[in-house]
Amino acid sequence: MNTVTKPLWSYDVQKTEQWLTDQAKVGYHLKELHRFKRGFTFEKGNPKDVTYRIGYDKIKPATLSNTMRNDGWEKVTQSGKWYIIANERPQAEVNTSTSRDAIIMRNNFIFYAFMAILIYITGATLANVALITTATIASDGNVEVVESPLWIITYTAAALTTAFYVFMVYSVWKIKKTNKALSNENSTTHTLEEKSLAEVNEKQLKREDILIKRRKFGWMYSPDKLEKWLEQMAAEGNRLHRISKLGTTFYFRKGEPQHIKYSADYQNLSNDTYFEIHRQAGWKDEFSSKGALQKWTIWSKEYEEGETPPALYSDKTHKLKQAKKVALSYTVLFLPLVLMYLFIASVNIGYMFRKEEAWTLHDTNTIMFFICILVFGTFITKTWMYYFRLRRA
Incomplete structure (x- = not known):
C-alpha cells in the first residue's frame, strides 16, 4: 500500500x-x-x-x-x-x-466565503494605509518609529496574513476556473466555422440597417425597468438578437411587432438543472452572466395577442422574494465599501480645510472617495427602490 x-x-x-x-x-x-x-x-x-x-x-x-x-x-x-x-x-x-452540480455548488460556497474575507481584508488594509498616509501628511512627514521587542509578533502576523491572502486569491481563481470547466463538460460548443459565419451575417445585417445596437449600464439594479424596455422594443418590431458578454450592449433585429415576455432572474447558485427546467417550459435564455457575484439570466418567451403574458415562476411572491434577495446581496456587497470610503473621506476632509498648500493629490483622492460613495450608494438605493416598487405593485 x-x-x-x-x-x-x-x-x-x-x-x-x-x-x-x-x-x-x-x-x-x-x-x-x-x-x-x-x-x-x-x-x-x-x-x-x-x-x-x-x-x-x-x-x-x-x-x-x-x-x-x-x-x-x-x-x-x-x-x-x-x-x-x-x-x-x-x-x-x-x-x-x-453529476457535477453538487461539486459546483460546494465550490461556489467556498468561493463566496473567500471573496467575503478578501473584501474585508482588502478594505481593512486600504483603510489603515489611508489613515497612515493622512497622519504622515498631517505631520509633514515627521513620523517616529518606536522600537519594541514585540515587533517579531507583528512581522509574523503580517507574513501569515499575506500568505493566507495569496492562498485565498489562488483559491478564488482556481475554483472559478474549475467550475467553468465542469459546467462546460456537457455543453455544446460552436465550431470556429459557425462562429465566423455568425459574425459575417451580423456585419451584413448592420450594413443593411437591420441590426441596431443599444447600451444599458447598471440594469441589474433595476431589472424590472429592463424587462419593460425589452418588451417595448419587441412591441415596436425590434426583436432581441443577442446581448454582449458583459451584458451592457443589446443588439436588436428590425422586423414585425411581437408580443414577448422578458424576465431577468437572479440566482446565487445556478446549474444545468435550473436552465433545463425553464427551457422545457418554453423559455429561451438570452443572456447569462459569467461573474461569480452576479448570476443574472435574461429569459424570453413569445406569446400571442390576447393571451395572458407568461410568468417565469408560478408563485406570485417569488418575484418579490427575488427583489429582496437582490437588494440584500448588493447591500452586503457595496455597504462595507461605502462605510469604509465615508470614514476615510471624513478623516481627510478636515485636513483639506486646515492645510495652507494649494490643491494636492491628497485632495484629489478625497474627491474620488466621495465619488465612490455616491456611485456605490446609488447602486444600493436603486436595488431597494426596485424592491419597494414590486411590493407596492
Whole structure:
C-alpha cells in the first residue's frame, strides 16, 4: 500500500481524475480516499486502463443507479460526502457519468466565503494605509518609529496574513476556473466555422440597417425597468438578437411587432438543472452572466395577442422574494465599501480645510472617495427602490 497526499485535489477534480487514471496505467490502483488527510491510498497491481470519476453527495453512503452499474461503474471508496467511482470499459463505450452540480455548488460556497474575507481584508488594509498616509501628511512627514521587542509578533502576523491572502486569491481563481470547466463538460460548443459565419451575417445585417445596437449600464439594479424596455422594443418590431458578454450592449433585429415576455432572474447558485427546467417550459435564455457575484439570466418567451403574458415562476411572491434577495446581496456587497470610503473621506476632509498648500493629490483622492460613495450608494438605493416598487405593485 502507498499513500499520496494532495492537499488541494478538490480544487480541480478533473485533473485529479486524470491523475488517478494515469496511476492505474502504471499499476497503482486506488483503494481508499482520506478526506481529512487529503490523501489517496493505492495498491500495486497490474497496469490497467481505468476511468475514474469523483462525486460529491450529501447522502451517505452514496449509491449508484442501476443505469450506471449496467454501464460498468463501480464505487471504489467514499470519505464523508466525497466518493470515487471507476469504470474499466473503454471510454468510447461509456455512456453515463456522475453529476457535477453538487461539486459546483460546494465550490461556489467556498468561493463566496473567500471573496467575503478578501473584501474585508482588502478594505481593512486600504483603510489603515489611508489613515497612515493622512497622519504622515498631517505631520509633514515627521513620523517616529518606536522600537519594541514585540515587533517579531507583528512581522509574523503580517507574513501569515499575506500568505493566507495569496492562498485565498489562488483559491478564488482556481475554483472559478474549475467550475467553468465542469459546467462546460456537457455543453455544446460552436465550431470556429459557425462562429465566423455568425459574425459575417451580423456585419451584413448592420450594413443593411437591420441590426441596431443599444447600451444599458447598471440594469441589474433595476431589472424590472429592463424587462419593460425589452418588451417595448419587441412591441415596436425590434426583436432581441443577442446581448454582449458583459451584458451592457443589446443588439436588436428590425422586423414585425411581437408580443414577448422578458424576465431577468437572479440566482446565487445556478446549474444545468435550473436552465433545463425553464427551457422545457418554453423559455429561451438570452443572456447569462459569467461573474461569480452576479448570476443574472435574461429569459424570453413569445406569446400571442390576447393571451395572458407568461410568468417565469408560478408563485406570485417569488418575484418579490427575488427583489429582496437582490437588494440584500448588493447591500452586503457595496455597504462595507461605502462605510469604509465615508470614514476615510471624513478623516481627510478636515485636513483639506486646515492645510495652507494649494490643491494636492491628497485632495484629489478625497474627491474620488466621495465619488465612490455616491456611485456605490446609488447602486444600493436603486436595488431597494426596485424592491419597494414590486411590493407596492
